[in-house]
Amino acid sequence: MHATVNAATLERVLGHRTRFDARFGQYFDSLAGRFDLPVPSRYVPRCLDLLRDLSMRGGKRLRVVLLYEAARLVTTEEVPGLAEAALSIELLQTHGLVHDDIIDDAPLRRGGPSTYYAYRREFPGHGATALGLAVLAGDLAGFLSTQVLLEAEAPVALRQALLGVHTRTAAETVAGQIADLERDAHALPDEEFLHTVTDFKSARYSILAPLTMGLLAAGEDPAPHRARLHRYARLVGISEQMRDDCLDLFGPFGEGAGAAPAVADKSTGADIRSGRRTYAVRAVLAAATGADAALVEAALGDPRCPDATLERIREIARAAGVDGRLKAEIRRHAEEAAAEAASWEPYWRAEAVEFFRSLPMWNVDRMP
Incomplete structure (x- = not known):
């Protein structure tokens, strides 16, 4: 994480990931x-096996971390509904992937292989079957992501509020x-x-929904804060x-100051x-001209x-x-996000606000 994130915070974040993966x-x-x-x-x-494989195979679990840390903006106590909210948002991620x-x-x-290509290998010469099964696998993950909220061990009003955020977010994502x-x-x-x-x-x-759901589970009404939460999510x-x-x-950018090398997912x-x-x-x-511009245009969309x-x-x-220029823009947006989070101090716990202030610079610090 960012250099200003202390060892205790790193340990807590790792704990969120470890406990969630087990769950x-x-x-x-x-x-x-x-x-x-x-x-x-x-x-x-x-x-179901393929959905499990894709869901458990990896990922930073950023949404899970944001969800639990958003609840910490309000309280350090355990609150109902967080575990189910984490499951729902990660199942929605699986659906999207x-x-x-x-x-x-x-x-x-x-x-590893995408779900679509796993089916293509299992059904060679039957492309329509592979495509249909992959579409349905994504659909199933999406429906499961709502079911898990309906079955959450939480008050009815909270379940309905979480489901409202979830379904709105799913529609916006599509x-x-x-x-x-x-x-x-x-x-x-x-x-x-x-x-x-x-x-x-x-x-x-990935950002706004976990923030909103974490606050809801902790008993905070996120509605008055939606604009500031959205600004942060958009910038990050x-x-x-x-x-x-x-x-x-x-x-890959290579190693930044003390950072591990980046690994591409594609x-x-x-x-x-x-x-x-x-x-x-x-x-x-926008930068290329003449023959250079023609070369770029000819390459676009050519799988070979x-x-x-x-x-x-x-x-x-x-x-x-x-x-x-891209690296400068990446840093500028991250710095603006950090400044946005810093403005949250009048509303929430300072320790938790500091986590969100430091987070946007994490990937920036990995650039040379």
């Missing part, structure tokens, strides 16, 4: 008894996915449009998305090959784009100072 495993173990399975179906148990990998035709996710596809239809998407896509597609469910989301896009174009250049007009790709398109061409695009980007 997530128990949840999947109990699924067969939580709803009726069509017997003697083999496909349904296999679907399964469908995202179908949309992107992505073979890899979290160091809207963001639709806008994400629209982004790639623009020759040079406006940067504000990219910010909006990031806000809806990722920031609202933009900084993180810019970093991911920069990572895909230029490769192959470098995947955005170019898939024709995604991300923050980094947009910056290259040679590594040599990708390297040439990186050279064009570096020569135009794209990498430096």
Whole structure:
């Protein structure tokens, strides 16, 4: 974490992750008894196995950490509903990953096969079956994410409030996915449009929803604070998305001051090959001229784009100072998010506010 996050906070964050992973495993173990399975179906148990594999395989559990730390803004006591809220938000994440990998035709996710490609291997020559099963697997994860809240051991009013945040967030995330596809239809998407896509597609469910649900579970009405929470979520989301896009174009950043090397979740250049007009790709398109611009446009959307061409695009980007400008923007948004969190001190516990103030700089500190 950021250098200002002390050892006790790091230990607490690790504890959130460890306890959640154990709880997530128990949840999947109990699924067969939580709803009726069509017997003697083999496909349904296999679907649950694939969802479990993807869900348990990795990820930073940022949403889980944010959820528990949001409750600490109000109290250090254990509060009902947090565990179920964490399960629900991570199941919604699984739903999104399964469908995202179908949309992107992505073979890899979290160091292993995507659910879609796992089915494609199991049903060679039956593409429609593989596609249908993958879509349904994502749907199942989404429906399970709401069911777990309905069954939470928490007061009815809290369950309903958490479910309201969850379903609103799910709808906004799908809207963001639709806008994400629209982004790639623009020759040079406006940067504000990219910010909006990031806000809806990722920031609202990865940051705003955990913050809101954590406060709800702790007994705080988040409604008066929605604007400040949203500002923070949007700024962190933009900084993180810019970093991911920069990572895909230029490769792992390497080691920052005392930081571990970054590890990519997908192959470098995947955005170019898939024709995604991300923050980094947009910056290259805006900077390139003449033959360089034509080369970038020709490479966009070519799944067989040679590594040599990708390297040439990186050279064009570096020569135009794209990498430096992106890193400056990543840092600026992170610093603005930290300042936003610092303004929360009149409302919540100072120790918990400090965690949110320090968090945005974590990925920035990993850049050289």
